[in-house]
Amino acid sequence: MIRAGIQAARELGGLTRELPDLRVIAGAGMLGAVGAGLLNPVLSLHLASRGLDVGRIGLMFTLGSLLPVVLQPALGALSDRMGRRGILLGVYLSTSLLVPALALLTDPLPLAAALCARLMLDRSVAPLRAAAVADSAPPARRAMVFGWLASFTNLVLVGAMVGSSLTVAWVGTRGTLAVAGAFFFASSLAWLGLRGGGPAALAREPGAVAPGAARGEREGREQRERRGKRGLAQIAASLAAPLRDARRDPVLAALVVYQFCFVFALDAFPIYLPLFAVHLGVPQAWVGPLIASSWLVFALVQPVGGRLADRGRDRTPWILGGLTGMAVCAALLGVAGWIAAPYALPLLAVAWIAMAIPDGLSRPAVEARVVDQAPPAERGRFLGVLGAAAALANVLAPVSYGALARRAGPHATFLLSAVALCAALLAMDRVRARARTADPSLTSLTRDS
Template identity: 30%
Template sequence: MRHSVIDSLEETLPMRHRYIVAGSVLVDMLGYGLIMPLLPFMVQAWSGDATIVGLLGSLYAAMQLLVAPLVGTISDRIGRRPVILGCLFGSSVAYLGLALANSLPMLALAIAISGAAGSSMPVAQAYIADVTGPDDRARGLGLLGAAFGLGLIGGAAMGGFLSQYSLALPPLLAAGIAFLNALYATIALPESLPPARRRSHPIRFHNWLAPALTALQLPTVRPLLIAVTLLNLAFSGLQSNVALFTLTRFGWGPAQNALLFVFVGLCAAFTQGVLVGRLQPRFSEAGLAGGGLGLMALSFAFVGLIQQSGWMLFPPAALLAIGMGLAVPAITSLVSLRAGSGRQGAVLGGMQALISLALLLGPAGFGISFDYFGPTAPYLGSSVLLTGAWLISLIALARPTPSPPRMFRSSEDSEALS
């Protein structure tokens, strides 16, 4: 019965509808890629504090953390289409707010709306799952992954180059793109979840830390979960802070920062698209995880030590992108393998909760250390964190793989991971 429903949907939903859904993800990441490089320059009109910039970056992450589970649950109740449309229209309002903000509270409100509206990825993934069978699902989800990367790189490029004319121009263009995409989706995007398949479970805030805390109790994956949390803590802080770092140290503007962000994105795409597949058979996931974390630790140390020439940022930026491109998929694979039969989804959900916590704390932590200890401090400190992650992973992966526990210690543990 399930496959007959999917087959019927696939007959009525040509590929262009999947492209509309992918467009919603692209718009989300377009906004994120646009906001982060420009945020220090937008804030400068009212405050020069790196702490303020970091807190605004954390605000964006906090809104996504709170809203993403809710929109997924709401889409199970009322369908995917209205939620996707709401996120697209919300993004256009948020980008317009960024362009028109005339005070710090208005800017914060626009960023909060942008974070909330940019939480459509779970709904987009659910839409693709609704309309594809097992054989075609990987290709459909791959389309979302491509939109994710393209939006991130495109947003950074758009924000950097158009801001040479006006800081308001990039968010205005992003607002127009989001609004046109929303109008087209209103006309052309059908619903993927028929009323008969919708759920009526209550909408409530989830204890998102429970899966993380329970996953950390599993000795088979605990060291790797700590390593991936430290990795994302460092990287999320870098994303929100690097534009302020280059402005302070080299006098860079949005255009130079855009070039750096695009360069990092291209290096990451090359790593994940080419290098991982060629290196994995030779070095295994354990080798890629250790090597990737080591490269990231070196890259942060090099950034902190650069004093004069801005072009010297590009080699460590390449090391960072390559290191992260090697480490993240390798660690994810190892966590899944060590979780034990029947627990992969739950443990990976716990890992995602830890990553969300890192995305929340990283920008604020980078901003505070930048203000109180100077531009070099966040990067040298992150290098220390990543060196710790590297050592933890080396020690954990050098030991024989322990047998995962056959069951959780209590029914509450099992419920927390489910």
């Protein structure tokens, strides 16, 4: 794993030698991954020690996805006009300060409020980070950039998760939260080095036309003021952007369906895979390595997927193949619940680890394809609409999977996940069927703005 991490760092360094913004994003992502790797294994234990049961913890994660449903499109539109750096810096700085606050708070209610606030803020700017990567990456190498960046970050995350137990033994759970907060704080400050994004990136985008440039005339002061007021009105109106924009743009509508179904499908695994593994007889001490093994394979495969996806003109076949493989593996996980005990556990392990291969091969192609469809002048808003769909899936998935698990057992959640992946596959095939052939800067999002 260490050798793979060094190789990923070298490849990413060579890839970003002439792209300083990508170096900033990679550095911020690395520091944030260390913080997340230290935080994730101990967070639920710390919350439980403060009196929050499993139901309340799940409720906090659900509530943490409510505000991003409307906030992501608004922040995306705002970043298109004001740039990404200030918003990313402010939000990540706030969330980094909330992590040590979790260690200091002892009353369950303020603790739950701090956790909910951190989740809301962190999830609300996720599309902006993807937009910042897209602003900096050359269009012909976007899948490769997304692949190497995700691979490097995930390898750091896995390493930090392994080191989390050592940190707990050294400084305790509360000390680990403080150390994680320090890494999150350093990650937020790293965004100060970001130079491009938003309007600055539009000038470098091939084929992109800034609003008003085609008219070839200088706007007067009054006209600029009217345009500024209209821009503020558009940002305010972006609270209703997900439904409005998806209704006007059939490709965006298909991508919204894909994003919702894909995130809904993935939400089954963090909660119910550990429960199902323990149910089949996996010792609790081995659940962590089982989960991490799939993450490690996922991280190693992603650069290969990005490189292969960039070789062809159409990235969709990689996406459809990856979704098909993931759906098959999820179905096998569900079938394991009906297989005799001696064979169920090996099937679970093989299916879970194997799922990382099609996921890793297709994920960079998905991210690049989504960015390819986004109008350069509206990239933040476009990704914000998709982020709202993901946030809605994060709200509905825990309730749906919880009800199904109570009725049919944890293995049934993987069958529902497989169905959601099939729906995501059909939606992405719809994207290919109705893909734009015109200039992305002249899509419905831009024309109707």
